[in-house]
Amino acid sequence: METVSFLATTQIVEVVSAFHDALADHKESINRLNVYPVPDGDTGTNMFLTVRSVLEEMEAVDFDDREAVCAALSHGSLMGARGNSGVILSQVLRGMSGCFAKADDIDGEVLANALTEASAAADGAVMKPVEGTILTVVRDVARAARDAAETGAILKVVEEALTEGEAALERTPEQLVVLREAGVVDAGGAGFLLLLHAILHVLDGRALPVAENSTEIASAIVGVKQHEEISELRYEVMYLLNAPDEAIEGFKNVWAGLGDSIVVVGGDGLWNCHIHTDAIGPAVEAGIEVGRPQRIRVTDLAEEVMEERWVREAAESGKADELAVPQQVPCAVVAVSPAPGIGRIFHSLGVQELVLGGQSMNPSTSELLEAVERAPAEQIVILPNNSNIVAVARTVDDETEKTVVVVPTTSVPEGFASLLGYDPQAIATENAEAMSEIASGVDVGEVTQAVRSSSTPVGNVAEGDWIGLNRDGVCAIGTTLVEAATNLLNEIIGEESEILSLIVGEGASDADTRAITEWVTENRPTVETEIHTGGQSHYPFFFGVE
Numbered sequence: 001m002e003t004v005s006f007l008a009t010t011q012i013v014e015v016v017s018a019f020h021d022a023l024a025d026h027k028e029s030i031n032r033l034n035v036y037p038v039p040d041g042d043t044g045t046n047m048f049l050t051v052r053s054v055l056e057e058m059e060a061v062d063f064d065d066r067e068a069v070c071a072a073l074s075h076g077s078l079m080g081a082r083g084n085s086g087v088i089l090s091q092v093l094r095g096m097s098g099c100f101a102k103a104d105d106i107d108g109e110v111l112a113n114a115l116t117e118a119s120a121a122a123d124g125a126v127m128k129p130v131e132g133t134i135l136t137v138v139r140d141v142a143r144a145a146r147d148a149a150e151t152g153a154i155l156k157v158v159e160e161a162l163t164e165g166e167a168a169l170e171r172t173p174e175q176l177v178v179l180r181e182a183g184v185v186d187a188g189g190a191g192f193l194l195l196l197h198a199i200l201h202v203l204d205g206r207a208l209p210v211a212e213n214s215t216e217i218a219s220a221i222v223g224v225k226q227h228e229e230i231s232e233l234r235y236e237v238m239y240l241l242n243a244p245d246e247a248i249e250g251f252k253n254v255w256a257g258l259g260d261s262i263v264v265v266g267g268d269g270l271w272n273c274h275i276h277t278d279a280i281g282p283a284v285e286a287g288i289e290v291g292r293p294q295r296i297r298v299t300d301l302a303e304e305v306m307e308e309r310w311v312r313e314a315a316e317s318g319k320a321d322e323l324a325v326p327q328q329v330p331c332a333v334v335a336v337s338p339a340p341g342i343g344r345i346f347h348s349l350g351v352q353e354l355v356l357g358g359q360s361m362n363p364s365t366s367e368l369l370e371a372v373e374r375a376p377a378e379q380i381v382i383l384p385n386n387s388n389i390v391a392v393a394r395t396v397d398d399e400t401e402k403t404v405v406v407v408p409t410t411s412v413p414e415g416f417a418s419l420l421g422y423d424p425q426a427i428a429t430e431n432a433e434a435m436s437e438i439a440s441g442v443d444v445g446e447v448t449q450a451v452r453s454s455s456t457p458v459g460n461v462a463e464g465d466w467i468g469l470n471r472d473g474v475c476a477i478g479t480t481l482v483e484a485a486t487n488l489l490n491e492i493i494g495e496e497s498e499i500l501s502l503i504v505g506e507g508a509s510d511a512d513t514r515a516i517t518e519w520v521t522e523n524r525p526t527v528e529t530e531i532h533t534g535g536q537s538h539y540p541f542f543f544g545v546e
């Protein structure tokens with residue numbers, strides 16, 4: 001017999017914690033489901049990080065203070081929302097928090113009203129709602145909760161809502177062509193249902209679902225058809241926007257002409273904004289026109305599409321922890337990469353094999369040789385991408401029966417650019433010649449922090465100063481990361497320059513990236529900026545100028 005009649009204030013925190021744990025367990029399998037609106041493959045991760053932000057916000061409040069807990073739930077989800085799925089989830093949580101804050105006791109009826117408010121908030125945040133997504137699942141959950149709320153029993157409300165939610169999730173492929181063709185259910189909807197499981201866990205002690213079994217997420221990625229048709233819009237742009245509420249409608253109208261998957265949520269002068277677009281600069285400038293953007297985040301969706309494809313191929317082959325075997329070609333490329341993000345970009349540009357390495361971790365001859373032997377070709381081009389690795393790379397040819405030629409790239413941007421000249425059907429020497437010519441035409445730079453005092457051609461450097469380097473060495477100095485970066489760009493961007501590739505590493509904040517892009521817009525207005533997330537250590541920024 002049911003004894004639970006309401007959700008206590010402290011249990012709200014427990015629900016969020018359980019939801020966080022469930023998403024941590026399921027995020028990778030949810031990532032593999034994501035195919036709408038583009039297969040960016042990070043729905044589970046974005047939802048997990050959004051909820052983690054809520055928990056961090058709640059750490060500073062009294063768990064018995066309903067108003068403070070609900071405020072933390074609302075503000076934490078808004079500030080931490082990432083990706084389309086994270087922003088929509090933030091609206092769900094904000095809608096629920098507003099209803100909880102006003103209630104004396106959170107019983108079945110209040111929970112049903114909260115889910116209804118959550119659905120309305122989520123629908124209202126999306127400019128062009130689409131059926132068969134998390135929006136549909138939340139809406140059907142709310143309807144079932146309202147129907148069950150007549151009894152006033154909160155456990156019955158959650159149980160009925162979850163049952164209908166699971167049925168709604170199973171129906172999503174019938175409502176959305178991309179899901180049906182890929183053979184999966186909606187990723188965001190699957191993640192949202194874990195919230196209902198978390199409520200049952202806290203109220204009734206029920207176990208959270210195991211990742212392999214929950215909504216059959218894991219099995220949904222095995223043996224499915226890969227959906228190849230993706231959005232033509234390449235970039236995901238997100239930022240927090242400080243702007244007056246009355247300016248947001250006009251802002252959204254501007255964004256409507258720049259892309260799709262537009263979600264703008266918030267209020268009281270703070271908004272979380274998300275769009276898929278090809279126009280990165282105008283998308284940011286639209287925010288500047290009405291207020292002050294911060295925490296700008298740009299993701300190359302095409303790179304993530306490629307990663308998603310490799311993972312699906314691995315799952316189909318029964319080797320979910322390995323990448324699918326690359327297709328045999330006459331000439332393959334082995335590239336040295338200092339970070340996973342950079343590795344994804346190399347793969348998307350045609351590289352078959354990667355070797356982990358860089359400035360502080362030079363790979364050995366044997367590591368390069370192993371990659372050469374794995375590569376699906378008899379002729380190999382190696383991209384060292386660091387001056388310290390070129391000599392070692394040149395020793396590999398003597399250790400293998402394969403033909404190995406080194407393109408002496410000394411930086412990651414050179415390696416990226418060189419691949420524009422790569423033809424897998426050509427022989428290694430021809431590829432090396434074409435790729436070397438392109439690489440030599442790229443002006444490169446990198447920013448790091450000095451580990452000791454020294455004198456340079458451009459002045460004395462103190463330990464802790466930021467320095468900018470080109471092929472000749474230190475050519476810029478700054479007391480801050482941004483100062484050194486812009487001083488470096490002032491040196492390497494010339495009158496004939498057209499494209500700046502900005503590869504963001506560890507230690508660079510969104511504000512740093514925004515300051516640099518704004519400098520380029522103001523000082524080199526004819527140069528187009530492309531932003532990539534590399535994740536490299538020691539060097540917050542790599543630059544390549546073409």
